[in-house]
Amino acid sequence: MSGGPIEARVSRVPRVLSIAGxxxxxxxxxxxxxxxxxxxxGYGMAATTALTVQNTQGVRGVHVPPASFLREQLDxxxxxxxxxxxxxxxxxxxxVVGVVRSWLEQxxxxxxxLDPVMVATSGDRLLDAEAELAxxxxxxxxxxxxxxxxxxxxxxAEPVVExxxxxxxxxxxxxxxxxxxxxxxxxxxxxxxxxxxxxDARSGNVPVVTEFAGIRIDTSNTHGTGCSLSSALATRIxxxxxxxxxxxxxxxxxxxxxRAGAALQVGRRHGPINHFAGMWxxxxxxxxxxxxxVREHWWAEIASxxxxxxxxxxxxxxxxxxxxRGDFVWYLAQDALYLRDYARALAxxxxxxxxxxxxxxxxxxxxxxxxxxLQLHESWATEGEVFAASPSATTTGYLNHLLATAAxxxxxxxxxxxxxxxxxxxxxxxxxHPLAHAEHPYADWLTTYADQAFTDATERAITIVTALxxxxxxxxxxxxxxxxxxxxxxxxEFFAAAFGVxxx
Numbered sequence: 001m002s003g004g005p006i007e008a009r010v011s012r013v014p015r016v017l018s019i020a021g022x023x024x025x026x027x028x029x030x031x032x033x034x035x036x037x038x039x040x041x042g043y044g045m046a047a048t049t050a051l052t053v054q055n056t057q058g059v060r061g062v063h064v065p066p067a068s069f070l071r072e073q074l075d076x077x078x079x080x081x082x083x084x085x086x087x088x089x090x091x092x093x094x095x096v097v098g099v100v101r102s103w104l105e106q107x108x109x110x111x112x113x114l115d116p117v118m119v120a121t122s123g124d125r126l127l128d129a130e131a132e133l134a135x136x137x138x139x140x141x142x143x144x145x146x147x148x149x150x151x152x153x154x155x156x157a158e159p160v161v162e163x164x165x166x167x168x169x170x171x172x173x174x175x176x177x178x179x180x181x182x183x184x185x186x187x188x189x190x191x192x193x194x195x196x197x198x199x200d201a202r203s204g205n206v207p208v209v210t211e212f213a214g215i216r217i218d219t220s221n222t223h224g225t226g227c228s229l230s231s232a233l234a235t236r237i238x239x240x241x242x243x244x245x246x247x248x249x250x251x252x253x254x255x256x257x258x259r260a261g262a263a264l265q266v267g268r269r270h271g272p273i274n275h276f277a278g279m280w281x282x283x284x285x286x287x288x289x290x291x292x293x294v295r296e297h298w299w300a301e302i303a304s305x306x307x308x309x310x311x312x313x314x315x316x317x318x319x320x321x322x323x324x325r326g327d328f329v330w331y332l333a334q335d336a337l338y339l340r341d342y343a344r345a346l347a348x349x350x351x352x353x354x355x356x357x358x359x360x361x362x363x364x365x366x367x368x369x370x371x372x373x374l375q376l377h378e379s380w381a382t383e384g385e386v387f388a389a390s391p392s393a394t395t396t397g398y399l400n401h402l403l404a405t406a407a408x409x410x411x412x413x414x415x416x417x418x419x420x421x422x423x424x425x426x427x428x429x430x431x432x433h434p435l436a437h438a439e440h441p442y443a444d445w446l447t448t449y450a451d452q453a454f455t456d457a458t459e460r461a462i463t464i465v466t467a468l469x470x471x472x473x474x475x476x477x478x479x480x481x482x483x484x485x486x487x488x489x490x491x492x493e494f495f496a497a498a499f500g501v502x503x504x
Contacts, residue, residue, distance in 0.1 A: 016037045016085045305485075341402070395494070402417055
């Protein structure tokens with residue numbers, strides 16, 4: 001590993017060094033890295049590993065300067081400037097990889113992000129076998145690696161996988177084997193969705209996987225996206241120390257930049273993204289987001305909270321079955337109290353809903369809270385254990401938030417506040433469900449929140465709320481997002497409160 005995890009926000013603009021090749025067209029390589037670093041709030045520097053002859057139609061030639069000259073560049077920078085983060089891109093040869101490795105071992109920068117440039121868009125391998133082996137060893141000195149699917153397979157020394165679950169599993173194996181976080185990227189998969197996930201299996205236990213939804217953007221302006229994303233990540237992680245939040249915000253920025261790329265009218269084939277689109281649009285007309293964009297943005301907005309839920313003691317122990325029975329019964333008791341008033345909030349949403357379809361959905365969800373979910377609680381523990389409890393401060397705080405939102409009578413904001421109880425629970429349940437087995441003490445719970453009926457209900461809730469947000473005015477949309485995030489924070493605290501309450 002490098003100099004260790006970033007634990008606190010730096011007190012200045014993060015100073016980020018790109019070690020990569022040069023792209024004279026400006027769309028990729030160090031040119032894209034410097035734009036990305038600046039757009040995400042950092043001061044960019046560059047040490048050039050290779051000079052390319054390329055444009056938006058392809059690469060025509062590559063010149064690799066002597067590796068000793070690269071070392072001179074790196075030494076000149078580190079002798080004078082304190083470097084907060086390093087992003088590594090194209091390294092080209094075994095000698096270049098060796099120089100970068102020795103410099104990292106000597107300087108030990110606080111954060112190293114590797115974008116392993118190993119496979120071209122055409123599918124051609126860019127490195128020979130010896131250089132690939134050297135680059136795989138370099139991964140061990142990094143804090144984060146951001147491979148596409150073919151590159152992930154090379155690092156894993158395994159065949160290329162074809163499905164998203166296989167990608168996540170392969171990323172977890174790489175994370176565990178090399179002691180590095182992996183940003184698994186779904187861009188090479190087919191279909192309308194393009195998910196990413198931050199995978200951390202360094203502990204050797206159950207991997208912590210934080211997923212980020214994404215929608216595929218129909219554009220040819222994708223040149224340099226990998227370079228730009230990894231540079232944005234290095235900048236934002238160095239600035240905040242918040243890994244999941246950095247991924248979420250970097251993805252949001254990258255999507256914005258990709259969508260605006262075509263307006264640059266640069267090149268005749270795979271054009272660049274517009275790194276500064278958000279800045280250039282300030283003060284102008286802002287286009288309302290689509291429901292799909294709202295979904296992607298909101299899910300990314302709570303990424304750091306979801307990571308805290310996944311990494312929490314309660315969810316971890318619930319998944320592996322080590323959770324004490326007393327903790328689980330206390331959780332069930334609080335959940336039963338919560339569900340009674342959550343059903344009231346759902347019923348109020350049904351009363352306020354403008355269409356019969358939405359009225360029916362919220363009303364049936366309220367009934368489901370009382371009938372289906374409380375039946376699970378009753379089947380697991382005795383009536384006295386579950387229903388004799390008093391609400392905890394955490395439970396009361398969550399319910400006060402929901403009921404106060406309901407009392408204000410704003411249907412859209414209330415719907416947004418109700419959504420995390422669907423979306424977050426389904427997310428947690430879907431990832432814990434594979435851990436269920438016949439002897440698992442909490443298999444019923446793991447099964448309930450990953451079944452098809454709850455999946456369908458969650459998708460319906462997401463569809464309703466994101467459509468409302470897309471149609472809302474900016475102030476209402478902002479209020480909806482605030483309510484949604486606040487409920488997600490309450491979900492995190494609800495899980496956390498249930499761990500360690502059982503007597504020894």
